[in-house]
Amino acid sequence: MKTWRTWGVVTVSGLLIILSWITGSDLLMIVAAVVAGWRIAVSAFRALRIRTISIDLLVVVAAVGALFINNYWESAAVTFLFALGGALEKATLNRTRRALSDLVDTAPETATVLRDGEPGTVAIRELVPGDVVLVRNGEQIPVDGRVVSGHGGVDEATITGESVPAEKTEDSEVFAGTWLRSGVLQVEAVGIGPDSTLAKIIHRVEDAQDDKARTQTFLETFSRYYTPGVMLAALVVGLLARNVELALTLLVIGCPGALVISIPVSIVAGIGRSARDGVLIKGGEYLETSAQVDTVVVDKTGTLTDGRPELTDVEVLDPNYTEDEVLTLAARAETASEHPLAEAIIHGAESRGLTVEMVGKAEPIAGQGIRARVDDRTVAVGSAALLREIPDASRTLELNGQGRTAMYVGVDGRAIGILAVADTIRVDAPAAIKALHDKGIRIIMATGDARRVAGNVAAELGVDEVHAELMPEDKLTIVRELQAAGHTVAMVGDGVNDTPALAQADIGVAMGAAGSPAAIETADIALMADRLPRLPHALGLARRTVGTMRVNIAVALLTVAVLLAGVLLGGVTMSLGMLVHEASVLLVIAIAMLLLRPTLREDETPDAHRAEARQAASV
Template identity: 85%
Template sequence: MKTWKTWGVVALSGALIILSWITGWDWLMIVAAVVAGWQIAVSAVQALRIKMISIDLLVVVAAVGALFINNYWESAAVTFLFALGKALERATLNRTRKALSDLVEAAPETATLLRDGEPETVEIWELVPGDVVLIKNGEQIPVDGRVITGHGGVDEATITGESVPAEKAEGSEVFAGTWLRSGLLRVEAVGIGSDSTLAKIIHRVEDAQDDKARTQTFLEKFSRYYTPGVMVAALLVGLLAQNVELALTLLVIACPGALVISIPVSIVAGIGRSAKDGVLIKGGEYLETAAKVDAVVVDKTGTLTNGRPELTDVDVLDPAYTANEVLTLAARAETASEHPLAEAIIRGAENRGLPVDMVEKARPVAGKGILAQVDGLEVTVGSADLLEKTPDNARILELNDQGRTAMYVGVNGAAVGIIAVADTVRADARKAVSDLHARGIRVIMATGDAERVARNVAAELGVDEVRAELMPEEKLDIVKELQAKGHVVAMVGDGVNDTPALAQADIGVAMGAAGSPAAIETADIALMADKLPRLPYALGLARRTVRTMHVNIGIALLTVAVLLAGVLFGGVTMSIGMLVHEASVLLVIGIAMLLLRPTLRENVPVAGSPAKETARQALTA
């Protein structure tokens, strides 16, 4: 209704101006000025009530003054063009907020509740935590929850910005507002309505888009003094030149509309674009700060690496055995172990399609490994102390130097192979580091892990500096040290032991924040997907947004300067000035809207490629 009212006023005023031209009746111009200027006058009065002299007041004074000097066309033109500019401005601003409206529209309204095993359609507000909901192929997931039974592919684009469906099975997390594209799921509700991840994202984006950047705050203070100054200057010029029309024209020309709108429209567009791509930026102030980041401190475990050990090597020492046979023996022996590395060995065998059956009998040996009976053979996995004959340990030392944990696999007291496990580097970590370097950003790895392990990871990724064997407070010291040298620092960590450093950093970044309400609420930048390359993307988008703000400010100031010169020396009229003024407003909005273009480019592994499983794990982590 408000949209129709706005455009209806513009259309009626324009029609009256055209009729006046056709008929030659001046009174139609007066009516056109009143129709277009009525809402402008109301806004001006409302601003005066809170002791603020607004741009609207400048337009009203100029339009009324033009009527008094019988310049009816100028009065109608000024109010019509200003009303048209406001309508177009509102329409384009609504478009820049489309990312938020898309999120709001993504919020589900109903759910299929399983009550005594029978499906029943209910409103979202009727659900309580612990309820079990049924989601069929093609349906929207109504709650945050945990999959109890079923398997399927879920489109999580509204939450993480991912275009590839994430595979979900028993125990997986799902989020309200996402869509089940294949399969059937039964989900236990955990977060409902305002407690869901989607609701928290909407709340955060809404607050962020309304948040003011430092530049915007400065310009608002500037315009608070600028507008009264313009009125005083116009009055003085009019008195000195004995020219009322010149004074009124100066009022119109000096309107700082483009200047005032240049910052908020850029912030709304930049934050809206990032939200659509799964990156939440807390507000305009953080957007400006992120654009200045020139040093990034990154935790290793779970950020640069996958955060869990994986099988990396299987070496054969006895030619009577194949690599698969060595691995099968080790994995079967480890089925009786509770050691943290046992799971990595078993998982490595299963990923190769090897059978991993439980062993008949096993005995862990504290600090050395495990001894097990496998198909009548005595199999050991661990240190050389479990073997009857000490083998050459050169390969073990080589693997250890590479930051891997290596173990002998023995059969009946003789070594037949070596297996090694390690926390592997993320598949996308090298690209993330490279992208940060391309933006001139220094990358410092800070970890509590051993120096040897840290340096191997750093060498593989090409980070600029390594700090290892750190306590949490020492990471804080690194951030302070960089800031003391004049760096603007972003800290990326898991939000637990890195909390002091995250709080000290100019920008705290949470990665993989989907499903973590605390991270969404507290981080300055939250990367919803567990993908490190989103960090350089976010910093790059922040730089583009700030650059757009500066370009728009320049255009706004240049327009005012040229028009003022045109009025004083070139005979620019009130109506032409308002036309150029409104054109400049639309130009800065149009430039800001370029930020809405999708620029996130990520390689999507194709079916059957070696990276497919890595991508699947990253999506479902």
């Protein structure tokens, strides 16, 4: 109905103008002006009631004035073109908001719930937390929840922007609005309807697209004074020149429509594009600020590194043993340990296809390691103090100097090998750091980890500056000092200890925010997928958006200047001025819509090579 009211007015007015040309009837031209102009007049009147002189008022005054001087064609043309421009503007703005409508369309409405072991279809609103829903291959997952049974590949593009389906097994987290592309899953409902991650994303994007950038707020304030100024100037020029038509033409030429629309349409397009790419930007103000970021402060553990220790080295000291035998003995001994490094050793052995059997007898030794009975042998894993024969320590010192934790593997008191464990650099971290550097952004590591470990990670990645062994308040101090020096700072972190610095930074960035409502609501930028390259992509998109805003402002101002010159020099009529004016409005919208083009390019490292990449990038 709304579409008919908008386009119906334009269509009827246009037909009346054509009939007027054919019949030569001035009455039809007047009716065409009234049909196209009455809604514009209503809008102008409503604005006046709240003491606002709108663009619509300029058009109404010009159109009515043209009728009084018997220039019926100009009156009809001005109102028709303004109505046509408004209709096209709405249509193109709706297209720029399609990112949000696509998200809304993905929200599921029904679910197959298992009750008493029998499946049944119910509306989403009928579900309660704890219900188990059945999702078959090709179906949409209706709730946020935890997989309790089954295995499958889930397309999470609507949430994280990831193009490759994520493998889901028991205890995996899944999100409403995503699609099961293979397998069958039974999911225990946790977040339903408005409590789901998808609903929170839609809410955040809605708010963000309506949020105003500082430039937009300034232009709106400017237009409140500009529009009355145009009316006053037209009146003065008309009186001085004694030319009513010139004054009316100036009213039309002075319409700041393209100027006013140039900013919001860019913001809507930029935030819509980022939402499709799995990046939530909180609003126009943060979009503008992100474009100015010249320094990124980043935590190490869990951000630049994987945040969990992994086996990096297996070295043989006794030629009677192979690497696999050394690792198997160590892993079996560690099955009796609760130390965090034990899991890394066991996982390292299993990833090589080795069989790791539990041991029955073991003796953890505080601060040194563990001894265990393995196949009638005493196997020790830890420091040299566990061994009778003291080996050459040069290699372990070398590994420790590289930021790795080195330990001996001994059999019956004699060292047979060395294992090293470390928190490894994320596979995507080098590409992210390079992309940030390519944008001229300085990168500072701020971590509570040991100086030696931090230094090795920084050297491997090419980080510009390192601050290690920090307390949370130290990170806050670093951000404040950078801001005091005139830098625009983005802070990236994933832990509670980063919260003060995240709050202080000009832009706080949360990584891997999918499934974290708090991160979605509080972060200035939320990277839904746990992928560091999304950060330079988000900052680059912000720069493109601000650049588009500036281009659009220039187009709008240049159009007004050229038309004004054309009026004063002669040759630009009221209808021609309105035509060019509406064309400029559509031009700035078209320029903004270029932001909707996909630009996300990520190196999807195949799973088969990820382990190799991690090993090569280990600290």
